[in-house]
Amino acid sequence: MSERIQLNQQLSLGKQQDENQYLTFMMADEEYGLDILAVQEIRGWEEITAIPNAADFVKGAINLRGTIVPIIDLRLRFGISSIDYGPLTVVIVVSVYIREQQKVMGLVVDAVSDVYSISEEKAKDVPDFQDSNNAQYVSGLVNVGEKMVVLLNLAKVLDLNAK
Amino acid sequence: MSIDLSQFFEVFFEESFEGLDAMESELLNLEPGKEDSETINTIFRAAHSIKGGSGTFGFTSVSDFTHVLETLLDQVRDGRRTLTTEHVDLLLKSVDCLRTLLRALQSEQEPDLTEADALRSKFEEILGIAEATACESNDEKADEITQSTYQIDFKPKAHLFKTGNEPLFMISELGELGEIETQVFHDAIPDIAQLHPDECFLSWRFFLTTDSDSKAIEEIFEWVEDDAEITITVCGGIFEASTETLSEPESADGKSAEISSASITPPKEINKKAEPQKNNESSTSTSIRVGIDKVDSLINMVGELVITQAMLSQIGEQEITESTITALQEGLAQLAHNTRDLQENVMRIRMLPISFVFSRFPRLVRDISQKLNKQVELKLIGEQTELDKTVMEKISDPMVHLVRNSLDHGLETPDKRIAAGKEPVGTVTLNAFHQGGNIVIEIMDDGQGLNTDKIRSKAIANGLIQAHDELTADEINELIFMPGFSTADEVSDISGRGVGMDVVRRNIQALNGSVEVASASGVGSTFTIRLPLTLAILDGQLVQVARHTYIIPLISIVESLQIDITKVSRVGKDLDVLRLRDEYIPILRLYDIFNHQGAIEELDKTLLVVVESDNHKVGILVDDLLAQQQVVIKSLEANYQKVDGISGATILGDGRVSLIVDITGLIKLSGLKRPGTQELLVEQQGSEVA
Known part of the structure; x- marks a missing residue:
């Protein structure tokens, strides 16, 4: 109940201008944020059809009301060791424009966390860490209270053809 | 009226x-x-x-x-x-x-x-x-001679409206015959107290300049002959006469008002306003011509469906006994049958033979070849191949582009061809056929082929690749699909502005299709367009490999059999070949190609599905054969990307996703080379030239 109140507070905050709302989720004790407008729905883990010869982070495809939706394990995409999927494993279904084509994909994450409203100026704060391959997936870092949230550039994360 | x-x-x-x-x-x-x-x-x-x-x-x-x-x-x-x-x-x-x-x-x-x-x-x-x-x-x-002016006096009786006649219609009809001047006399209108709204108090005088004869005018008033006084007289034949009448006392005395031709125009204007809207609609929504036999069969099927439904609901109302269960099962089987038939036939409505697209090419080829002074023979193969109408409309422009390119860049001038030892008449072949849920359109020419050196140097000049990049011939040929690429020495009005091939590829990709080029210097080039039959239904054989279910298009399956281990021999390091009657069938291990763990590996415990693709027979090793069923093809590419060896996906009865095997892609993926391949390749090239 208290969570919902908090969420509502956050939502009402989000109506202020220049603020974007982000859905955050947990992965390996880190908190990541997605633009909430890209999120279509959140589902539980279900049985999945493997795609032959796909990269390890492509777990397969599911049937989402008649559409074939590929499922990406974000842990593996970021090179973090994977954990076993259980009943609590969450799939965030997002809709993103990748190279001018709209794609619907599912992201496997550890758990969904919160919704924050973050002003654009705050979110623009991108540190320069050239040495990491994962840097291109990050659109910004932001502090929310004591915590740090990594905002993701979904179009890059899900662009499977990028080298 | x-x-x-x-x-x-x-x-x-x-x-x-x-x-x-x-x-x-x-x-x-x-x-x-x-x-x-x-x-x-x-x-x-x-x-x-x-x-x-x-x-x-x-x-x-x-x-x-x-x-x-x-x-x-x-x-x-x-x-x-x-x-x-x-x-x-x-x-x-x-x-x-x-x-x-x-x-x-x-x-x-x-x-x-x-x-x-x-x-x-x-x-x-x-x-x-x-x-x-x-x-x-x-x-x-x-x-x-026929132009003349008529004076028409039209005095309807008071009960005109009661007979269901509307003078305005007649007037506008008159207006369609020619130029019309109208006077209306309203002196008969009584005081408002005596005015009956359903009676007519007006009368008219028209001056009509027309090339029709008086008969046409009489026809208009034919219906009201008995309800009005009508006099038609021929005036001097000059239109000015009618303008003079405007100043006649009647019109000037204030009791009659003049309704000039302007009063006739409002209905016309309304018409004109309505028309553009209609036309705008028609430019977006196009019609489709469907043979009456197709419609009739649809009506029949819907009729059967209704009967089956009635039967099922009747069974549903009865008490459940063993006999009703049998009847229910039968009914459901019939329902499945009806649904499938209906689905097939509805799909067929949207399918048209590709000859609709092909038919525009003879003209195009004729015009362009004349302009270029080249001699070209156009061959059309597979004109009856059916294709979804929407796909067809969108594929025609890219095809025109490709054919133009073949004529302009591909084929040589007659003297060059003779010098190269070829027939002076070049050939462009358009070939369409179905292949495993795809329609394949090939555009082949027997011209000079793509000039890889030229493409390479051009690409370097355009900054598409670096001078030190090592590229295979296929990779170089791929470059022609890059934006801003054109190798024509001179920009002509036929092709060569460098906006061609990338647009072609983009258009085809927008249809979830692909376009590839194969070329041999001096022999010719072939552009292959593959398009999915969107919405298409496929007859599939469900097969099991490890814990995965795949679908093999039934149309490409020749037979399924248990392997007689004594007839298997190993060729090279890891290719098994089965001697089946007089043929040698290479065995493709699906689990191996698709990288799945846990499948049965012993040949004698598995099943072999013999499939045919491009006249090549191969055997696909699977753990088990499951059901045969019709599946609706869904795009895997829409949200993901092209997967080699997979042509699409579908959703099975239990809601799971299953992938459809693309036989041609699978053979390519397996990297299969077999004895006789060389000969076959030569043969194929030969047929391209022919």
């Missing part, structure tokens, strides 16, 4: 365009000097119906132009004139011109008549100026 002709415009345009298409294809079939009277008749008939139709609807620009065309054709038909190549060229040009005119009219624009006039004067030149002018002046004379 009066009929709004504009509702038939669409039909007229549609028919005219069809007529023009027919004219065009027949003209292309004509060999000058050896014209066949049936062909000429067909062309003549098409021209004649266009002329008739456009005359009816008042599109004089079209009917006048078609008239000269018809005159020439008439002379040819009667054997008074022989058709020359110039005539055919001129006729083809006029077909184009008519098409432009009709398009302009269709979109409610004023047609540009400069080209039509130019062509017309050429026709008149051929027909002989004297004759043409005589003919024209005759027409004019005829017009003058």
Whole structure:
């Protein structure tokens, strides 16, 4: 109940201008944020059809009301060791424009966390860490209270053809 | 009473365009000097119906132009004139011109008549100026003779409205006959207290200048003869007379008001406003012609479906016993059968033979080859291959691009061809066929092939690749699909602006298709377009490999069998070949190619599905055969990307996703090379040249 109140507070905050709302989720004790407008729905883990010869982070495809939706394990995409999927494993279904084509994909994450409203100026704060391959997936870092949230550039994360 | 002709415009345009298409294809079939009277008749008939139709609807620009065309054709038909190549060229040009005119009219624009006039004067030149002018002046004379002005007095009786007649309709109908001046007399209108709203107190006087005779006018008033006094008199024949009457005492005394021709125009204006909207709609929503047999069979099927439904609901109301369960099962089986039939037939409505696209190419090839001074023979194969209408509409432009490219860049000029030891006449082949849920369109030419050196240096110059990049021939050929790439030495109006191939690829990819090029220097190049049959249904064989279920298109399966281990021999390091009757079938291990763990590896415990693709037979090793069923093809690419060896996905009865195996892709993926491959390749190239 208290969570919902908090969420509502956050939502009402989000109506202020220049603020974007982000859905955050947990992965390996880190908190990541997605633009909430890209999120279509959140589902539980279900049985999945493997795609032959796909990269390890492509777990397969599911049937989402008649559409074939590929499922990406974000842990593996970021090179973090994977954990076993259980009943609590969450799939965030997002809709993103990748190279001018709209794609619907599912992201496997550890758990969904919160919704924050973050002003654009705050979110623009991108540190320069050239040495990491994962840097291109990050659109910004932001502090929310004591915590740090990594905002993701979904179009890059899900662009499977990028080298 | 009066009929709004504009509702038939669409039909007229549609028919005219069809007529023009027919004219065009027949003209292309004509060999000058050896014209066949049936062909000429067909062309003549098409021209004649266009002329008739456009005359009816008042599109004089079209009917006048078609008239000269018809005159020439008439002379040819009667054997008074022989058709020359110039005539055919001129006729083809006029077909184009008519098409432009009709398009302009269709979109409610004023047609540009400069080209039509130019062509017309050429026709008149051929027909002989004297004759043409005589003919024209005759027409004019005829017009003058019939033009006359009628004075029509129309005094309806009070009960006119009660008979269900509406004077406004008659007036606007009169207005369609020619120019009309109207006076209305309202002196009979009583005081408001005595005024009956359902009685008519008005009377009219019209001055109509028209080329129709008085009969036409009488016809308009035929229905109200008994309910009105009608007098029709011929005036001096000059329109001015009617303007004079305006100043007559009657109109000046204030009791009669003058409703000038402006009062007639409102209904016309309304018509005009309505038409553009209609046409806008028609430009986005196109119609489809469906054979009545297809519709009839649909109605039959829906009828059966209703019967089955009634039967099932009847069973559902009964108490459940064993016999009802059997009946229920039977009913469900029938329902499944009906649903499938219905689905198939509904799909068939959208499917049209690809000849609709192919038919425009003979003309295109003829025009371009003339412009380029090349001799080209066009071969069309697989014209009856059916394709979804939407896909077909979108594929035609990319195909035109590719064919133009083949003609411009691919084929050499006759002397170059002779120097290269080839026939002087080049061949462009369009081939369409179905392959595992895809439609494949091949555009082959036997020209010089892609010049890899030239492409490479051009790509370096354009900064697409670096000078030190190592590329295979295929990778270099791929470069032509990059934006801003053109190797034509000179930019021509046929191709070479460098906006071609990348647009072609993008358009095809937008249809979830792909385009590839294969080329051999001096032998020719082949562009292969693969398009999914969107919405298509596929008969599939479900197979199991480890814990995965795949679907193999039933159409490519030759047979399924248990492997006789004694007939298997190993070729090379890791390829097993089965001797099946007189053939050697290489065995592809699906689990190996798709990288799945946990499948049965022993040959004698598995099953082999023998499939055929491009005349190659291969055996696919699977753990087990499951059901056969029809599946709806869904795109895997839409949200993901192209997967080698997989043509699409589908959703099984239990909601799970299953992937459909693309046999050709699978063979490619397995990297299969087998004895005799070399010969086969040569054979294929040979057939391309032929």
